[in-house]
Amino acid sequence: KQEVTQIPAALSVPEGENLVLNCSFTDSAIYNLQWFRQDPGKGLTSLLLIQSSQREQTSGRLNASLDKSSGRSTLYIAASQPGDSATYLCAAHGSRLTFGEGTQLTVNP
Amino acid sequence: DAGVIQSPRHEVTEMGQEVTLRCKPISGHDYLFWYRQTMMRGLELLIYFNNNVPIDDSGMPEDRFSAKMPNASFSTLKIQPSEPRDSAVYFCASSLTATEAFFGQGTRLTVV
Numbered sequence: 167k168q169e170v171t172q173i174p175a176a177l178s179v180p181e182g183e184n185l186v187l188n189c190s191f192t193d194s195a196i197y198n199l200q201w202f203r204q205d206p207g208k209g210l211t212s213l214l215l216i217q218s219s220q221r222e223q224t225s226g227r228l229n230a231s232l233d234k235s236s237g238r239s240t241l242y243i244a245a246s247q248p249g250d251s252a253t254y255l256c257a258a259h260g261s262r263l264t265f266g267e268g269t270q271l272t273v274n275p
Numbered sequence: 276d277a278g279v280i281q282s283p284r285h286e287v288t289e290m291g292q293e294v295t296l297r298c299k300p301i302s303g304h305d306y307l308f309w310y311r312q313t314m315m316r317g318l319e320l321l322i323y324f325n326n327n328v329p330i331d332d333s334g335m336p337e338d339r340f341s342a343k344m345p346n347a348s349f350s351t352l353k354i355q356p357s358e359p360r361d362s363a364v365y366f367c368a369s370s371l372t373a374t375e376a377f378f379g380q381g382t383r384l385t386v387v
Binding site (some may be wrong): 198200203208209210211212215255257259261262263264265266267269 | 308317318320323332359366368375376377378380381
């Protein structure tokens, strides 16, 4: 059974700081790994999808990496802004989509 | 495409009542997923369909929960009878085979 763990559970940083969110998964037999953002009271927004054959994906200030062999993915956010405050979830696509519990990020002005 | 559409956005009901949540997936997507999100358990997969056929319903918590997908453009998740512990946000998502999953905005269910 796939298990996905995210560390840290919560993170508070000052505006402008670069930060890394971590995601680990126990079963490396995945099709892809996906990072989502969830704002309070709202649905999930897909940020980045990394196929199993890829090592990273970039979108603007976001960069996600994937190391299947070690069962790890990271989401790097450059020059963080208060608008980045949200919960970030990673999900591993195997036989099913398995989510981590999320990292709650607060970027302070 | 307008994305995955869920209705209602909010539902407040009394314990013992039947609740029906609705989902319209993105046109052309083969897979449809129902998730439940709570503070205690995070996001849990309840059931998913492939080409309108239920594939894995092992996440459905009890017989009070049932889901149907009568056609490629519509699915329902029904709770009968509802209980306070069913209060959660229920998400529907759709995807093409093994590719990016798109989520609806969710239905916030409160059972009092």
